[in-house]
Amino acid sequence: MSQLPHLETDRLILSAPGAADQPAMLSFLGSDRAEFYGGPMEPVAAWHKFSAYVGQWVLRGYGFYAIRLKDSGETIGMAGPHHPEGFAEPEMSWLLTDAAYEGKGYAREACEAVLRDLFETRGWDSVVSYIDTANAASRALALRLGARLDETGAPCPLPGCESFRHFAPGRSPEARA
């Protein structure tokens, strides 16, 4: 990458994840909160998963941003296009590492910034989110972000999940018709 990714919102700083985000992320991946992210998992597996998130940036040029609070600098989650092997396309995903950060609109604020970056700066037409049918909070946020259930893409690679698709302004099927 020629330059480090960096996005800012009113309350948040989003940047490529690094060592500073590791404690919060390993704690998250080891907890029950990671049930929709392949967890909870053992520390070694969590470390491999987190370091692969970091490495994805280098290999693909995009990836999960670490979400940090502007005021305190603490890491509160991640949001961005996750793209492991087996996914036909990058998947817009998000998480908050601790329940204490929920209900404050942080995930929405971070996702809106990431989607703007993907659509306006990077020129993507759309991006999918695979969301577990049991993950009510994420489904609600996807809808609030303007995504809709979508069957136009490749089949969802994750069991128990449905595909939601976010469209760039003017790029939804209706807008293009």
Place this chain on the structure above:
Amino acid sequence: MPAPLLHTPRLTLRGHVMADFEQLCDLFETDRARYMGGKLPRKEAWRWLASEVGMWDLIGLGSWGIEDKDGSFLGQIGLLHPPHYPETEIGWTLLEQAEGKGYAAEAAAAVLLWAWGQGIETLVSYIDRENSRSIALAERLGAVLDPDAALPPDEAPEETLVYRHRPDSDGSPEAYT
């Protein structure tokens, strides 16, 4: 940090790129993966490679892609220290067509020299007892068997030998030039 660029008379060692992934996946699907923990499905290979790439940002160590001066990918070499390893390992893997030409020795010498320059005081190589090629290379590099070294928890002494590298084990840095 990105992987540092290293040059030898015939090789360039550089950070991994996506094209490496396809060739490493092909390698891991063959019987040649037997000394690397067995055949590795593509999804796991992705996490493995992305993790080794991400390590550069997290711990300042990781793996390099090895290519010749024409830019052909020949294999991989890395300085690896995931959290379950008792110490840092230098490990290497070549594509079949790149073997027998001294490439692994040339790449390893450059990586050892870089490591000693970073102030690393010792490295190990975990090598399958039946992997005579890697054993020969470790010995050629001046490494010596260390029967007292701790093993990672997923390695067993009946299967895995520990070779220890030290800056003075095969003389001065001039030995690598």
